Amino acid sequence: MVVDEVRTDGGRIALTARTVTREAACPDCGAVSSRVHGGYRRRLADLAAAGQEVAIDLLVRRFLCPATECPRRTFVEQVDGLTERFARRTPFLRRSLEKIALALAGRPGARLAAHLSIPTSANSLLRLVRRLPDKHVGAAPRVLGIDDFALKKGHVYGTIILDMETGERVDVLPDRTAETLTAWLRAHPGAEIVCRDRSSAYAEAVRTACPDAIQVADRFHLWKNLCEAVEKCVATHRSCLAEPTEDAPADATAGQEAAAVQVEVSSRPEGMRVIRRLERHAAVHALYDKGVPIQAISETLGLDRKTVRRYAHAATPEDASLGTGSRRYGQIHAYSPYLQRRWNEGCTDAARLYAEIVELGFTGSKRTVRRHLQEIRASGKPAPDKPKTLAVRTATWLSTSHPDHLDESSTLKLKKLLSRSPELDAVAACVRSFAAMMTERRGSDLENWLTSAEDTGMKPLQSLARGLRQDSDAVTAGLTLEWSSRKVEGNVNRAKRIKRDEYGRAGFDLLCLQILLAD
Incomplete structure (x- = not known):
């Protein structure tokens, strides 16, 4: 030329x-x-x-x-x-635009390209990605990692498959059902180890298509399940979270608070919501106790998977309602001492008190403040001084944190809490033994731990132990082998970022190409 x-x-x-x-x-x-x-x-x-x-x-x-x-x-x-x-376009320009499109998708990529003096449109970048050749998948890698990610959170999910030895993304499936994964595993044989979360659909697919493969339950999800069970145990013993006052013995104070909680529970009206909760809990456990997977229960009862999981892991109908309260209403309790002090000083105007705590950072509504002061106004008495009480999540964090990560004040709070409640002391002992078993990779001690968890008499721990027994082989492998799903979780975060970058244009074909081909 x-x-x-x-x-x-x-x-x-x-x-x-x-x-x-x-x-x-x-x-x-x-x-x-x-x-x-x-x-x-x-x-x-x-x-x-x-x-x-x-x-x-x-x-x-x-x-x-x-x-x-x-x-x-x-x-x-x-x-x-x-x-x-x-x-x-010249090949150099085409490859550069392809890299930009894979990294930033349509409109963000078009803005960067214009800044680099190679202007193009968002649609042109997306067309370049769609013209890229698909990855050819032959035999499955020896060690597979499988996890789901949300295409439309709460409604539509996909599955990402990873080579755990190289970190390379292998394929993306359009859903997270057992049938789709079973068909993929049969079309791509060769997997010897499969790392997954606690999903029953994935476990069933691997058992069906690769019966000889070793399933490894991820340690992060095991620890997360344990923390959720501990939170339920703490919630059922929330009467022990209040520190005893100086003018009353600890036993008397705890007894009075327990009686107050019992009166509150017994006086709670049996409305339609409570009746529906009882019916759902009974229907879910009628199937879950027989070994029916959560996905199958969801399809049979017409409930969401997360709802079925919450009822299945709840020992009682009351446990199923834990953690479902309004976060915004719970925010008012952080300003409760200030409101009580101002009320006792003579300021009883809810609108004025609302304006004062808004300046302190409150983001709730005026109605929330008025509802919070309603009981004090109806009693006609000064606002009582509430004893210092640990929040349920704070107590859970203290019970599940590594002792070396707690300062002197937090260690003292935990020690006082466990001294007030022998039940929570037993729960904390189970947490420590599970943490030692997980960090030291002593999966052979799982059976002993399950027995000790059941002996505590705490229904959330017993429910957790029952679930771990149903998946004991994968849990034992997860607590013994070096493999985990950390690489898969990183790629799930990457897939979420890619999905958001598409600004609603990420059809499954385009999203799949970007996940598989992005650097």
Whole structure:
């Protein structure tokens, strides 16, 4: 190729060039021809130079194919590294735009490309991604990682499959059902170890398609399940969270608070919501106790998977309602001491008190403050001084944190809490033994731990032990082997970022390509 002219035109560099080859090979039959049929000009966009767009006006020639049996009569010469058939961009520019599209998707990528003086549209970037070749998956890797991610949270989920040894993304499935994963595993045999979460659908698929594969339950999810059970145990013993006052013995104070809680529970009205909770709890446990998977129960009863899981892991109907309260209403309790002090000082105007705590950072509504002061106003007495009480989540955090991560004050709070409640002391002992078993990879001690958890008499721990027994092989492998799902979780976070970057344009085909091909 010979460059005849270089000029600048309105912030653009224009190159006029022509080819000087005397012969070219036919792209179909490969025959070399020197017979020129004609020529025409091609206009190509190239990478920017000195912050300016570059356009190449290239004169190419068309040759006659000498092979009589070839179906092609004429063909156009191509310049290696510069031209491609039907392309209006050079290969360098095309590959650069592909990298931008894979990293930033449509509109963000178009903004970056315009800043780099290679303007293009968001739709053009998405078309470049869709033209990329799919990954060919042969046999499955020896160690697989499987996890789900939300395409539409609460409604539609997909499955990402990873090679745990190399960290390479293998494939993306359009749902998280056992049938889809079973079909994929049968079409791609060879998996020897499968890392997964506690999903019953994935466990069933691996057992069906790869009965000889070792299933490994992720340690993070095991610890998360334990923390959730501990939180339920703390919630059922919330009467022990209040510190005893100085003028009353600890036993008397605890007894009075327990009696107050019992009166509150017994006086609670049996409305339709309570009746529905009882019916759902009974229906879910009628199937779950027989070993029916959560997905199957969800489809049978017409409930969401998360709702079925909450009822299945709740020992009593009351446990199923824990943690479902309003977070905004719970925010008012942080300002309760201030409101009580101002009330006792004579300020009983809810609107004025609301304005004062808004200046302190309260983001709730005026109605929430009025409802909070309603009981004090109805009693006609000064606001009582509430004893210092640990929040349920704070007590759970103290019970499940590593002792080395607690300061002196937190350690003292935990010690006082466990001294007030022998039941929570037993729960904390189970947490410590499970943490030692998990960090030291002593999966052989799982059976002993399950027995000790059941002996505590705490229904949330007993429910957790029952669930771990149903998946004992995978749990034992997770507590023994080095494999875990940490690489899969990192790629799930990446998939969430890619999905958000698409601004609603991420159809499954485009999302799948970006997940698999992104650097």
